[in-house]
Amino acid sequence: MRKASAIVASAVLMTSILSGCSSEGANQAKESNSGTSKPVKLSLWTFQDLHKKYYEKTAELWNKNNPNQPIELTIDSYPNAEMHNKLLIALQSGVGAPDITDININYFQNFLKGDIQLVELNKIIEPEKDKIVQSRLDIYSKNGKYYGIDFHVGATVVYYNKELLDKAGVNADSIKTWSDYIEAGKKVVSATGKPMTAFEVTGQRPFWPMIVQRGSDYLDAKGDVTLDNEINVKTLQTMKDMIYKDKIAVPMPGGNTGAEEFFTYMNKGGAASLIMPMWYMSRFLEYMPDLKGKVLVRPMPVWEKGNVRSAGMGGTGTAVTKQSKNQDLAMKFLAYAKLSKESNIRIWQELKFDPIRWDVWNDPELQKPDPYFSNEKIFNVLLDMKDEIKSPNMSELSSASQDLVNSNVMFKALKDQSQTPEQALKAAADELRKQKK
Numbered sequence: 510m511r512k513a514s515a516i517v518a519s520a521v522l523m524t525s526i527l528s529g530c531s532s533e534g535a536n537q538a539k540e541s542n543s544g545t546s547k548p549v550k551l552s553l554w555t556f557q558d559l560h561k562k563y564y565e566k567t568a569e570l571w572n573k574n575n576p577n578q579p580i581e582l583t584i585d586s587y588p589n590a591e592m593h594n595k596l597l598i599a600l601q602s603g604v605g606a607p608d609i610t611d612i613n614i615n616y617f618q619n620f621l622k623g624d625i626q627l628v629e630l631n632k633i634i635e636p637e638k639d640k641i642v643q644s645r646l647d648i649y650s651k652n653g654k655y656y657g658i659d660f661h662v663g664a665t666v667v668y669y670n671k672e673l674l675d676k677a678g679v680n681a682d683s684i685k686t687w688s689d690y691i692e693a694g695k696k697v698v699s700a701t702g703k704p705m706t707a708f709e710v711t712g713q714r715p716f717w718p719m720i721v722q723r724g725s726d727y728l729d730a731k732g733d734v735t736l737d738n739e740i741n742v743k744t745l746q747t748m749k750d751m752i753y754k755d756k757i758a759v760p761m762p763g764g765n766t767g768a769e770e771f772f773t774y775m776n777k778g779g780a781a782s783l784i785m786p787m788w789y790m791s792r793f794l795e796y797m798p799d800l801k802g803k804v805l806v807r808p809m810p811v812w813e814k815g816n817v818r819s820a821g822m823g824g825t826g827t828a829v830t831k832q833s834k835n836q837d838l839a840m841k842f843l844a845y846a847k848l849s850k851e852s853n854i855r856i857w858q859e860l861k862f863d864p865i866r867w868d869v870w871n872d873p874e875l876q877k878p879d880p881y882f883s884n885e886k887i888f889n890v891l892l893d894m895k896d897e898i899k900s901p902n903m904s905e906l907s908s909a910s911q912d913l914v915n916s917n918v919m920f921k922a923l924k925d926q927s928q929t930p931e932q933a934l935k936a937a938a939d940e941l942r943k944q945k946k
Contacts (some may be wrong), residue, residue: 551581593619680804704756870895
């Protein structure tokens with residue numbers, strides 16, 4: 510009897526165990542069939558809160574559209590210089606770097622020296638390359654390998670105040686050369702008492718795009734200093750003449766385009782035009798509401814035949830580090846965030862940046878007439894000059910060269926006039942050459 514009971518008990522126990530295994534297997538199968546997986550942790554560093562918000566939403570969309578490969582994205586935001594110093598130390602030491610990182614265009618070349626600790630991105634870039642403005646890829650490349658992907662082209666344009674131009678009888682579309690621009694400026698000053706434009710004196714715009722469109726730069730393609738070359742001297746002298754001889758320009762109130770004083774000045778119709786990249790549109794929308802419906806977007810005038818009508822300014826190259834244990838997934842997410850057609854449309858919608866994929870410039874979302882910008886289709890301007898958006902040369906001295914132009918050259922040449930344009934550029938160039946040694 511005891512033996513029979515034991516057999517029954519054993520059978521019941523075995524049935525229970527098998528039932529449990531079967532139930533567990535069914536649950537696993539159910540979980541597998543439902544398309545859910547444990548999220549993979551990825552870390553990302555940035556120096557810009559606007560970027561952080563964009564990545565957060567992108568991670569949400571990724572998880573919604575990729576339930577079989579979810580991620581848990583941790584984003585840390587640091588001050589610009591601090592983040593790049595921290596990143597450089599982490600990559601050099603081999604410890605502590607994130608999976609994905611934003612790198613400011615001014616610092617990017619510092620991460621392409623020696624044994625490069627960034628992952629080559631050709632695998633994700635090559636399939637989309639023919640739809641991207643090439644100059645935006647070149648600035649984050651070395652020896653044919655791409656290491657960073659930008660948010661925007663940063664195409665420099667002229668923002669004209671149509672109300673002031675109309676009072677002066679000036680048609681923005683008739684301004685093709687800088688000589689045309691100066692003559693139009695004289696009409697504006699005569700008719701309105703307002704200057705045609707304002708130049709940064711604690712910044713480098715529009716000097717930098719004006720020399721880049723002429724085929725010049727602060728540094729050449731090899732990284733050698735060209736800041737004091739003839740083209741640059743002539744360009745800065747022309748800018749000075751616009752202020753003190755032609756009297757169509759003024760030193761910028763507040764010193765630069767990010768100053769509150771300047772926003773107020775422009776919002777009140779202080780100047781008839783401003784030469785800045787496309788990404789500056791967001792500043793008009795946020796800080797200059799009274800100009801709604803009055804602003805036209807047009808290409809830069811050219812100096813002479815053969816010059817391009819724009820220059821790509823600023824940028825952030827997003828990279829994957831070799832310390833990432835999930836490099837393939839990090840690359841897939843980066844492609845999803847910055848290379849896909851959908852992401853490039855979102856970059857315009859959410860950040861008001863001119864996306865690097867020129868094929869989306871024709872998308873209905875980007876072709877909507879903009880009520881702020883005179884109800885025009887502003888991306889038609891970029892489509893017309895998409896092969897004329899030249900990017901500057903970037904090297905180890907890029908950040909230092911910009912610092913010198915921002916802090917010394919423009920102020921001394923255009924504001925206090927303590928040095929001639931030639932003297933100011935030569936002094937800065939000599940300082941850079943010392944640093945290069």
